[in-house]
Amino acid sequence: MGLGPGTLAQEDTQLVEFGALCAALGASSVGGPLSAAESALLPGGECAFPDTERVREHILSGADPLGDRIITARSASDRRIIGQVFTPATLVNEMVAWVLAQHPDRVVDCGCGSGRFALAAARANPQSRVLAVDLDPVSTLACRANAAVLGLHNVRVHNEDFVRLPLSPVAGLTAFIGNPPYVRHHHIPADLKAWARSKANELGWSRWSGLSGLHAIFFMAVVSKSAPGDVGCLLTSSEWLDVNYGRAMRDALLNGAGGRSVHILHPEARAFDDAMVTASIMCFQRGHEASSIRLQAARTPDDLHDIERKGRPVSRSRLEAAVSWTELLAPGKRAPEGFLVLGDYIRVSRGAVTGANDFFLLPGTSAQRLGLAKYCIPAITRAREVLGANGRIESSQASRHLLAVSRDDIDTSKPLADYINGRGLEVRDGYVCRSRTPWYSVPLKRPPIVATYMGRGRPAFALNPDRLPIVNVVHGLYPKVELDDDQLVGLVNFLNSSDCLGSSGRTYQGGLRKYEPGEMERMLVPPPDMLRDWTRLDS
Template sequence: MPAVRDTTVGRTRGLTAGPTQRTSGSTPADPLNAPNALDLEPSATAQTLLALAKALIGDAVVTEAEQQLLQTVPACEDAAQLQALTKAIRRGDDPLGALFCRLFHATTRRPEGQTFTPAPVVQGMVNWALRQGRKVTRLVDPGAGSGRYTLAGLRAFPEAEAVAVEKDPLVALLLRANLAAADLSHRAAVLVGDYRELSLAPVDGPTLFIGNPPYVRHHDISPGWKTWYAYCLTHAGLKGSQLAGLHLHFFLKTRQLAVPGDFGVFVTAAEWMDVNYGQALRDMLANGLGGTEIHVVAPELQVFEDAMVSAAITCFSPEATQADAPLRFQSIQAPAELLTLPPGREIPRETARQERKWSVLLRGGRPARQPGQMELGELFQVSRGQVTGLNRVWVHGPGAPALPEAYLVPSITDASDISAAPGQEIGPLQTLRRVVCLPRDLAPLPAAHRRAIDTFLAWAQSQGAHEGYIARHRKPWWHVHLRDPAPIVMTYMGRRPPAFAFNAAGARLINVAHGLYPRQPMSEAQLRRLVQWLNANVSIEGGRVYAGGLTKFEPSEAMRILLPRDLLA
C-alpha cells in the first residue's frame, strides 16, 4: 500500500492521529455559495496563493512536501491584504479555496476528486450534527480540502479537536492557513496523506466523521487500492465491486475507524443508491455502519458546480443497526432545506436490506405489481451497447484514414438515431454512421487491407486510442467487438422518458443505447406492438435523475418496467 511521508519525524509510516494531535481542513465554493467577500486580484497566480498561505501559517511545522512548496515563494508582506483575508476567514468565508478553484480548472481537479462543497451544505451538515445532542470529542474530516468542514465543526463544537486528512500538499497549506487565520490551529491536526491509511487513538467521547469524500472514478484508482477495498469488504463479510469509486473506499475506511457512540455525515454523489457497485455501501448502511438518514438533493439544486451529479447527504451511527431501527429518506427540494435537513419518511431497515435500488425508497417504496402485470425483464435481457473507449476514433469520421467497408459496421452511435427514428423504426443502414471493427488477428488479411489498417492504427495511436482504460484492458487494444443486433433498442439518458425503436435494419449498438434481447422467440408484430406501448407508457419516474435534470435508465432499471401481461397475446 502507498505510505505517507511524515517529515516531521523523518520516517515513512501510515497516518496516525492521537487525541493530542492537531490540524484542520475545508472546501471551496460552489453555485449554492454566497460570493466570497474578499476579491483577490484577477491576475493572482498559484504563487500568490502560496505567498498568502505562507504569511498566515508563519513558522508552524509542516511536512517536507509542503515545505518544498513554501520555499518557492516569499511570504506576502501586504499587511492590508492579509488583514482583509484574515477577517474574511474568521467570518466564515473561504477566499483561499475559491482562488484555488479559480486557478485550477475543474478538469484538472476532477481526477483528484477535488470538488469543494458549498457553504450551505457544510452548514446544514454541521447543524444536523448539533441536533444529535452529543458532546463531540473529536472531528474527523477525510479529504479535508481547504478546511471548510473542519473550521465549521470546530466552531460548532468548542470542546472538540479535529483530525483533517488532505492528500494534496498545496491544499493542505491552504487548510493550515485557514486554521491559523481563524485561530484554531491549536485544536486541529493536519495530516498530509491518504485517509485510507489513517489510524485513530481511542478518545473519551464520540468522534464525528464529517466531510465530502473525494469522488474519483475507479479508472483512476490504483490496482493496489482496489485490492485493499476488496480484501477489507471480504474481511467485513461484505461483497463489493472493484468498479467502486474512491468515495466508497472512504465509507469503508470510516466503517473500520468508527466505534459505537461515534456518528457521521458525508455528502457524495447519489449514484451509489442505485448502481451495482453501490451495493456494498447500501449493505454497510443497513448493517455495520448504521445508516440513519439519507437526504437526496433535487437535481435542480446542483450542489457541485463541476460535477453533473445529484448529491446525497448520508447520516450514520454505528449503533443504529437494530432490525427495528428505521432508515429515513428525504428529498431536498429547496436551498433552505439544505440548512435544516428535515427528517424524512421512515423505511423499515429490513426493507432497505432487500431493496437494490434505494431511490425507490425515497419515493416510499416500490409500487406493488398489480394483477395482470409483468416486468420487462421477464421477456427481455437488457444490455448496454459496446463501450469503444474513444468514440471519436472508433466511430469512423471524415478526418480518419479510409478503411475497407468490410471493417466499417453500420451502428447506432447517437441517441437521436433512436429518438428521431421515423415511425419508431431503425432503418435503412445507409443512414447510420460506421463503427470500426477490426479482427483480433491482422496477419491473414490481404496486403491492401493490411496497409489501410496499419495507416488507420497509426492515426488512432496518435489520437491516444491505445492508452485509455478500455483499450488497456482489451486484447488486442484495437478490437472493438459489437454484439449481435438487438430487435428493440432504447435510449437511456435524457431529459425525457427513454425512446424505443424496432431495429428493422439490424443495426449494431455502441454505449449510447441499450439493446433488448428476447428471452423467447417473438414475431415482428409482437415486437412492434411492444415498442408502441413502451413509447406511450414508460415514464421518467423509473430512472435515476442526475443534476441538470438528466434521467438515466440502467439495464436493471429498464428490466423492472411494468407492462400488461397480455400485451403480446
C-alpha cells in the same frame, strides 16, 4: 500550469504566490507540524503578500477565499482526477449542526480541502478536538491558514491519506464528517483497490465491488476506524443508492454501520457549481440497530435545515428488498395487475465498445474514399438517431458505418491492410483494442430493439428491423422468449408511452438521467401475451 494535484513545482508562479499568502496568514503557526510537501510550498524567511489583509477580512467574514483560489487556479480536469469538489456553506452548516448535536469529543474531517467542515465545527464548539485530513498539501496549507486567521487552536491538520491514517482511540465519541473525493473506479490505484478488498473481507462486506468509487472506499474507511457509538455524516454522490456497487454500502447501513437517515438533494438543484452529480447526505451511528432509516427527498438545500427531524421512516424489510433506495421516494403509482419487470423476458445490454471510435466509425464517403466500403456496415452510432427515429430506425438513418473485418479480409484487400497496419498503429495498443483478438475485430451486436440511456427525460426506444449493429451510445434489448413482430412493436410503443412505470434510473445534478442495463430491466411492462394491445401507436 495552475495548482496541480501532481508534482508541485516551485517555478509555478501561482503556487509560489499561494504559498506566500498562506505563510503571511500564519499557516505554519497552527495545526501541528507541517508535512514535507506543505513545507515545500512555503517561502523561506519573512514573507509579505499584498492581498493579505483583504483576504484576512474575507476569511473573518465567513468566506473561503483560499478555497476559491484553489478552485479557480486548478482546471476542472485536474480537480476531477483527485475528486476535489468544495462544499457550499449551506450544506456545511446543516451537517455540522447534526454532528455537534451528537455531542462528540472529537470531530474528524475526512478529506478536509480548505477546512470548511473542520473549521465550522471548531468555531461552533471550541472544546472539541478537530482533526482535518487531506492528501493534497495545497488544501491542507489553506486549511491551516484559515485556522490561523480564525484563531482556532483546537484544530490538528494532517497532510495524509485519510483511508490509511491510523486514529488513536479517545474516551468519548468521535464524529466523522466530510465530502469525500468523488473519483470513479477507473482512476483508483491498484494498491488502494487491493486495500479496499482486504478491508471489505475484514468487515464482512460480501457484496463489495471493484467498481466502487473513492467515496465508497472513504465510507468503508470511516466505518472501519469508528468505535461503537461513533457517528458519521458524509456528503457523497447519490448513485450508491441505486447502482450495484452501492449494495455493500446499503447493506452496511442496515448491518453494523447503523444508518439513521439519508437525504437526497433534488437533481435539478445545483448543490455544486462545478460538478454534475446528485448529492446525498448519509447520517449513521456505528452499532445503531436500524429497524428503519429515514429517507428525504429535498428539493433545495434549504430543505435540509434540521436534518435530524427530516424524512420519513422506511422499514428495514422494505430497504432490504429494494433494488434501488431512490425509488422508495417515488410517488406510489401502481402498475396494472399482471405486469412484469422488463428483465423477466428481455435482456438489456450495452452496445459494443470500439476502443477508438474515430478509427472504427466512418462516414460512408470516407469509407468509399479509403476503399473500405466493402468492409463497413451501417450502424447506430449516435443516440440522436434513436431519438429522431419515432420508434423505428432503418439503415438509411445511420450517419456512420462500422468497420467490421476479420483476419481473412486483411489478406485479400490491400486498402484494408494499409488502413489496419497504418493508421491502426495509433490505436491498437489502447486498453480495449489490446484486450481483443484480433484487436481490430469489433463484436457485432444486432438487437431487435434499441434504447437511449442518457438524457433529460425517459429513454427513447426504437425497433431495429435491419438489425443494425450498435455501439455503446445505446443499449440493446434482446428477447429471452420468442416474440413476433407485433409483440415487438407493442413493446416499443408501450416503453415510449407515458404508461411505462418502474425504474427512473439514476439522476445527476441538473436533471440528467442515466439508465444502466439493470435499471432499464426494472421497468414495469405488460407480459408478452398483452403486448399486442399496444400494437397501434394511438392505443
